[in-house]
Amino acid sequence: xxxxxxxxxxxxxxxxxxxxxxxxxxxxxxxxxxxxxxxxxxxxxxxxxxxxxxxxxxxxxxxxxxxxxxxxxxxxxxxxxxxxxxxxxxxxxxxxxxxxxxxxxxxxxxxxxxxxxxxxxxxxxxxxxxxxxxxxxxxxxxxxxxxxxxxxxxxxxxxxxxxxxxxxxxxxxxxxxxxxxxxxxxxxxxxxxxxxxxxxxxxxxxxxxxxxxxxxxxxxxxxxxxxxxxxxxxxxxxxxxxxxxxxxxxxxxxxxxxxxxxxxxxxxxxxxxxxxxxxxxxxxxxxxxxxxxxxxxxxxxxxxxxxxxxxxxxxxxxxxxxxxxxxxxxxxxxxxxxxxxxxxxxxxxxxxxxxxxxxxxxxxxxxxxxxxxxxxxxxxxxxxxxxxxxxxxxxxxxxxxxxxxxxxxxxxxxxxxxxxxxxxxxxxxxxxxxxxxxxxx
Numbered sequence: 001x002x003x004x005x006x007x008x009x010x011x012x013x014x015x016x017x018x019x020x021x022x023x024x025x026x027x028x029x030x031x032x033x034x035x036x037x038x039x040x041x042x043x044x045x046x047x048x049x050x051x052x053x054x055x056x057x058x059x060x061x062x063x064x065x066x067x068x069x070x071x072x073x074x075x076x077x078x079x080x081x082x083x084x085x086x087x088x089x090x091x092x093x094x095x096x097x098x099x100x101x102x103x104x105x106x107x108x109x110x111x112x113x114x115x116x117x118x119x120x121x122x123x124x125x126x127x128x129x130x131x132x133x134x135x136x137x138x139x140x141x142x143x144x145x146x147x148x149x150x151x152x153x154x155x156x157x158x159x160x161x162x163x164x165x166x167x168x169x170x171x172x173x174x175x176x177x178x179x180x181x182x183x184x185x186x187x188x189x190x191x192x193x194x195x196x197x198x199x200x201x202x203x204x205x206x207x208x209x210x211x212x213x214x215x216x217x218x219x220x221x222x223x224x225x226x227x228x229x230x231x232x233x234x235x236x237x238x239x240x241x242x243x244x245x246x247x248x249x250x251x252x253x254x255x256x257x258x259x260x261x262x263x264x265x266x267x268x269x270x271x272x273x274x275x276x277x278x279x280x281x282x283x284x285x286x287x288x289x290x291x292x293x294x295x296x297x298x299x300x301x302x303x304x305x306x307x308x309x310x311x312x313x314x315x316x317x318x319x320x321x322x323x324x325x326x327x328x329x330x331x332x333x334x335x336x337x338x339x340x341x342x343x344x345x346x347x348x349x350x351x352x353x354x355x356x357x358x359x360x361x362x363x364x365x366x367x368x369x370x371x372x373x374x375x376x377x378x379x380x381x382x383x384x385x386x387x388x389x390x391x392x393x394x395x396x397x398x399x400x401x402x403x404x405x406x407x408x409x410x411x412x413x414x415x416x417x418x419x420x421x422x423x424x425x426x427x428x429x430x431x432x433x434x435x436x437x438x439x440x441x
Contacts, residue, residue: 015101018229022102022110025225029113032218033060033120039211039269040124043318046203047400048128050410055123055135062136063119066143067112074144075151076111081159084152100228110225115151118174119143124318125182128200129192129397132405134390138380142181146376150177150369165365166339166347166358168237169226171281171331172369179325180370181377183316188381191315193394205265212269216245219276223283236343237283241276244295248275251299270323274302277327282335285347290338298330329366336362 037056041049063071073088088094091108099107119139126135153160154167167173194200202208223241227234252271253263278298279291286294305322316322336359339350349355384390396404403409 013101014098014103015229018101018231019103019106021230021234022106022225022228025221026106026110026113028218028221029110029117029225030060030218032113032215032222033057033117035211035214035218036117036120037211038207039215039273040127040318042204042207042209042211043124043202043266044127045200045400046411047402049203049207049402050408051132051401051405052123052127053410054132054406055127056120058132058136059116059120059123059139062140063116063143064112066140067115068108071115071143071148072108072111074148075115076108076156078157079152081162082153083149083158084156102228107228111151114170114174114222115143115147118147118170118178121174121178121320121324122182122185124320125186125316126189127317128401129391130185130189131388131390131392132401134384134388137384137388138185141380141384142377145380146181146373147173147177150372153369154365160365160368163364164348164358164361166285166335166362167281167332167365168284168335169223169280171277171328171335172365175277175280175324175328176332176366176369177328177373179321179323179328180373182320183314183325184374184377185381186314186316186321188378189391191313192317193397195315196313202266205269208269209265212272216241216272216276219280223280227284233284233344236288239288240279240283240286240291243288244279244291244298245272245275247292247295248272248278248299251296252303255299255303270306270319271299271303274298274323274327277324278331278334281328281331282338285335285339285344285350287338287340287343290340294331294334294338297334298327301330302326325370329370332362332366333359336360 033056037053040056041053044052068091070089072091072094073086074084077084077087079085088108091105094104094108096103096105098104119142122139122142123130123135149158151173152158154165154173155161160172165172192200219241220238224234224238227237249268249271252267252274256267257263275295275298278294282291282294302322305326306319309316309319309322335350337351339347339358340353341347341349348358351359381390392401392404
C-alpha cells in the first residue's frame with residue numbers, strides 16, 4: 001500500500017487537524033511550480049528567461065484545468081489495472097465528503113498540484129527552442145496520456161500498486177516519469193542552434209538559488225503531506241525531507257570541489273534538488289538515518305550523469321533527466337534497500353532488512369514507468385509534428401524566445417524600452433517596432 005491513495009474501505013470521518021495540515025500542504029506544493037520557474041529561469045540566457053518561467057506558470061492553468069476535468073478521474077477513480085474510470089469526470093461526485101480523514105475535494109486539489117509540477121518539470125529539457133503553443137498542447141496531452149495512467153498504476157489501485165511498489169510521494173510517478181519524458185523530448189527536438197559552439201551560461205544564479213530554496217520549502221508539503229494526515233508518518237516524511245538534501249548537498253559540494261577546485265552555487269542548488277528528488281519515494285518508509293545515507297548516495301549518480309551528458313550532443317538543456325530521472329531511479333531503488341516496516345506498517349522491509357524481493361519490485365516499477373513514459377512522450381511529440389512545428393526557427397532562437405513567443409522582455413534596456421516585432425527575426429531587415437511598452441511604475 002502507498003500513502004498517496006486511500007482505498008475506499010479506509011474512509012473515515014473528517015479530522016480537522018488532518019484537514020488543516022493538508023490545506024497547508026496543498027498550498028506548499030502549489031508554490032513549488034513558481035519556485036521551479038525561478039530555478040529554471042535563472043539557468044537560461046536572459047533573452048529566454050521570461051519564456052522559461054512562463055513554461056512553468058502556464059502549467060498552473062492548463063494542467064490544473066485538465067486535472068480537474070479528466071485527469072483526476074483517470075488517475076484515481078476506481079478502474080482497471082492500467083487506467084481509472086470516468087466516475088469523477090468533470091469533478092462529478094467530488095465534494096466535501098470524507099476521503100480518508102480529509103474532504104474529497106481537498107484530496108483532489110492536493111493531487112492536482114503534483115500533476116502540475118510534474119508536467120512543468122519537462123520544460124527544462126526543451127527551453128530556449130520549443131514554441132510556446134505546441135508546448136502547451138504537449139503538457140495537456142502528456143497529463144492525460146502519461147501522468148494519469150502512471151499515477152493510477154502506483155497510487156490508484158493499478159498493476160504496480162498491487163505488485164507492492166513503494167512510492168511515498170512520487171519518485172516514480174513524478175520524477176522518473178518527468179525525467180525520462182524530458183530526455184525523449186530533448187532528443188526529438190534536437191539541440192539548440194548554438195549548442196556546443198558557444199558557452200550557454202546561466203544569466204541569474206541568485207534566481208536559481210532562490211528557486212532551490214523555495215522548492216525545498218514546498219517539498220515539506222510534497223512529502224509530509226503525502227501522509228494525508230497530521231500524524232507520526234507526516235513527521236517522519238517531514239524529517240527525512242529535512243535531512244536527505246543536506247547530505248546530498250555536502251557530498252555534491254565535496255565532489256565538485258575535489259574535481260574542479262571550486263564549490264559552485266549552481267552545483268549546490270542542483271544538489272539540493274537531487275536530494276529532494278531521491279528522498280521522495282522513500283520519505284515515509286525509511287528511518288532518518290536511512291534518509292542521510294540515501295541522500296549522500298544519491299549525489300553520485302546524478303552528478304556524474306550531468307558531467308557525462310555535457311560531453312555529448314544530447315541537449316537536455318537543464319539536465320532534467322540527470323536530476324529528476326536518475327535521482328528518481330536512485331531513490332526508488334534505494335527505497336527497496338533501506339525501507340523498514342517498523343517505520344511504516346503499510347510498507348515493507350527492504351533488502352538490508354531481509355526482503356530482497358522489494359528491490360526487485362522497485363526495479364520493476366522504475367523500468368515499467370520509464371518505458372511507458374518514453375514511448376508515449378515520443379508518440380505525442382511526433383503526433384504534434386503532423387499539425388505544427390515544435391521548434392522556433394533558427395533566427396527566432398537567435399533573437400530569443402521572450403520577444404518572439406510573448407512580445408515582452410524580462411529585462412528592459414532602458415526607460416520605455418521598445419519591443420521588437422516577433423516577425424522581425426524572420427526578415428533580412430527589421431520590421432517596424434511595436435508601440436513602446438512601459439511597465440506600471
